[in-house]
Amino acid sequence: MKLAVVCPYPVGCAPSQRLKYEQYFGSWRGAGYDVEVFPFWDARGWAVLYGRGAHWAKLAAFRRGLARRRRELPQVLEADIIYLHLEAIPIGPDWFERALLRSGRPLVYDIDDLVHLPHGSAANPFMRRLRGAGRRRKIEALIRAATQVIVCTEYLHEFAARHNERVTDISSTIDTDRYRVAERDEARGLVVGWSGSHSTSPYLHLLDDVLRELSRTESYTLRVIGDPEFRVAGVDVEALPWTAETEVEDLSAIDIGVYPLPEEEWVLGKSGLKALQYMALGIPTVAQRIGSNLRIIDHGRNGLLADTADCWLRSLKKLAGDPSLRSRLGTAGRQTVVERFSVRANEHRYLDVLQAAATSVGSA
Helix, strand or coil: CEEEEEECCCCCCCHHHHCCHHHHHHHHHHCCCEEEEEECCCHHHHHHHCCCCCHHHHHHHHHHHHHHHHHHHHHHHCCCEEEEECCCCCCCCCHHHHHHHHHCCCEEEECCCCCCCCCCCCCCCHHHHHHHHHHHHHHHHHHHHCCEEEECCHHHHHHHHCCCCCEEECCCCECCCCCCCCCCCHHHCEEEEEECCCCCHHHHHHHHHHHHHHHHHCCEEEEEECCCCCCCCCCCEEEECCCCCCHHHHHHCCCEEEECCCCCHHHHHCCCHHHHHHHHCCCCEEEECCCCHHHHCCECCCEEEECCHHHHHHHHHHHHCCHHHHHHHHHHHHHHHHHHCEHHHHHHHHHHHHHHHHHHHHHC
């Protein structure tokens, strides 16, 4: 069967794609699906999209995306199954999505984050204003019309189930054959680490005071992956750009992983991906006590949960001063990911969704 994947970003770039369904393309092809991907943003557009400024380059990339959507629509509609991630076009009229629905082709709709809420990154705040209430109506219409819906959090499952009973909750997952526990270099000193991007690094700044206070009693380096400009006064910061080639190696140098989040509704759409990445590498993790982190981390067994500044500081001090605790939590965290949040553990769930969509083709 021909399977057209319609998505915002190029393959191998965005975590919402890279660490979700893209990891399963080989499995899908092995099961007999002819997979072709149709991103909105091209590589040049992705390169500037989440940087500050570059407005003309972003506008040019948007126009290229629109032109590509017009050219590729007939090809997409020839597919037996359409797999739509988030939305076909980030702003503007939903003519492409309406064409998909009119075609009668089975639609697998994959949503990530609380996409029905207006939201924009720090680099593109104007996106919040442009999306507005119309985006929620579009998202809800797609959920209602979809043959199958895939979500990644319990909160999203509740939202989607109001509009469609055929909803499957599949978290972001980790390829544990690629993410393997590495030897720790004890000589380099303690490393507290975080991974993300320019758009999410403000969340790490929620810990500025905690990290400064920690530096009064503990000698450590804060490794920040994904925002090379990140700084905290009074803290020894090592800030690195994110690259696909060095991602696992860069993460593996971390001794304690941190995952702070604000107490707001938008966070309830996040699947706890950072925690899963740390845990897959055997890195003991301290995560905000909110949302999906509650189903990933069993406090004190495979990681630690924190909410107040005092709780964060106590947790980090406890881990900093106890290598055996770090080892125990790291080992248990790795086991949790392998058993519940790995590609191997979830491969059949994606195939079941596609099979259900394929069955609807045969019964049409």
